[in-house]
Amino acid sequence: MYDVDDWELVARAQAGDAEAFAALVRRHQNPVIRFCQRMTRSVPDAEDLAQETFVRLHRHLHRLRPDAKFTTALFGIARNLTLNFLRGQARRAWFWRSAPEFAEIPAPKSAEPSELLRVSEIESALESEIARLTPEHREVLLLREFEGLDYEAIARVTGCRIGTVRSRLARAREQLRVHLEALGGEF
Amino acid sequence: MNDRHVEAELSAYLDGEAKEPARIQRHLQTCPECARLHLEMLKLSARLRALPTPEASPDFAGRVLDRVAQSKPSRLHWQPVFALMATGLVLTAGFAWFRGIGVQSSPGRVAAFGEAVASSPMEQLASELAGDSDWGFYEDEAERGLGLEVTHEDETALLTGMTLEDEEAYGDRGDSFESIDALSREEMDALAVALETYLEEG
Structure with missing residues (x-):
């Protein structure tokens, strides 16, 4: 089926x-x-x-x-x-x-032991920063990045306009990017 | 036009939702700063999508289907009913509480209550006890059944330490004093002479 x-x-x-x-x-x-x-x-x-x-x-x-x-x-x-x-x-x-x-x-699993710490660190930082987003910013990020919904679908789910989805998504990504950059590492 | 930076539009460009994708693409080819930001956005997106995905417990679907099978379609939604009942209870309790406070805080009600207390037998009793009481009061109050059952006998014992029989005996002696008052002048003179003679004889 x-x-x-x-x-x-x-x-x-x-x-x-x-x-x-x-x-x-x-x-x-x-x-x-x-x-x-x-x-x-x-x-x-x-x-x-x-x-x-x-x-x-x-x-x-x-x-x-x-x-x-x-x-x-x-x-x-x-x-x-x-x-x-x-x-x-x-x-x-x-x-x-x-x-x-x-x-x-739960901590992510990595195949390579040498990369385990580095990957785990970045993923943990990403998860923490996602959690730090406001629910309004978090939901649009999750619906776009993880569930692959387009802007119109996200607007329907969240009940806001497409322009609002666009700006919230840009702000959420910028917050994550700046935070990871501040951690000092290439990601 | 291509000189305008596009960092604010990179997010939508990444998703294929930008309003002017061709202009952004051209700008990225000439602006290293925006190109670097674009690359970081791409990496961020790849990192996010690579995050581990939590998986449902093995019996998740089974539990959902069990719940669906158990839930009978009901025309009555209980949640609003309970909410309504809870609201009614809260309003009733709040009204009762407010009324209680109102009695205490309303000046008119307080004044009326004060007058009622002042005119009550207990208040009269209290003022009598605090100020100029007379013993007749106790007899009156005893008759009115206020619990202050002070009999004449008790009152006598309380005041003099004497029983009623003692008082009657004392009353008899009082009667003898009255008999002194009833002596005639001649009798009084004769009594005085007798007393002087007794003193002289010594």
Whole structure:
């Protein structure tokens, strides 16, 4: 079923084909978890949010129309859930007068031991700097660089104009570039 | 035109979303500074896309399908209902609290409350105890059932340390004093003479 278009699977799922919906989940689970994890910096919360994303997708299957990319609808749900999660986390942190705690994203694996430290250092710095971006800048960066959405799709997901997507993305990249340059190394 | 730097547009150019890609391309061929920035952007993008991708746990899809199977379609969305109930509770509690504060803070209510207290038997009792009390008060208050059950017998014992029988005996002696007051002048003179004689005889 991997050669079938997303919207074809959606149409089958809308007709009650449970296996078609399962194929959709398996196809998109890693990207959704990746997005949620980098938005929340929490591995267990990311899985919960991704799970909730697919449950809500199923609940609203009958409302989906193939007038855009399927991932636009999928990441739209994931994005709203993660932003609500972050708002709740910020409220709790404000209430308890503490900074929200983030789980460390697992260290990357490298094939070459001599390169391990260097690669790990750069990747760790990148992950930290992504986490330091505001949610508004972080979401456009993730949707573009990791999920490959074009500006129009990102604008649909985030509910802002294409010009806003363009400027936020440029600012996010500039922040990452400047930070890595300040670390003193070629990247 | 080509002399204008394009660093602000490099991000969109990288994504194929720039408004003037041809102009940017020409500028990059002649401007080493913007060309260096462009190269750094390309490397950054490559680094980002090379970051390790977290993978779902093996049973992720199964758990999603279980949840989907368990969730019955419901016409009633409970979340707004609970939110409404919680709001009602908060409003009720807030109103009750506000009313409580209102009694304390309203000058008119405080004045009326003060008058009611001042006219109460307990307040009269307190003023009597604090100032010019008379013992008859206790009998009155005892009759009005205020718990100050002071009987005449108790009152006598409290004041004189005497029982009622002692007081009656004392009253008998008082009667004898009254009998002295009732002596005639002749009797008083005779009594005085008798007393003087007694003193002289010594």
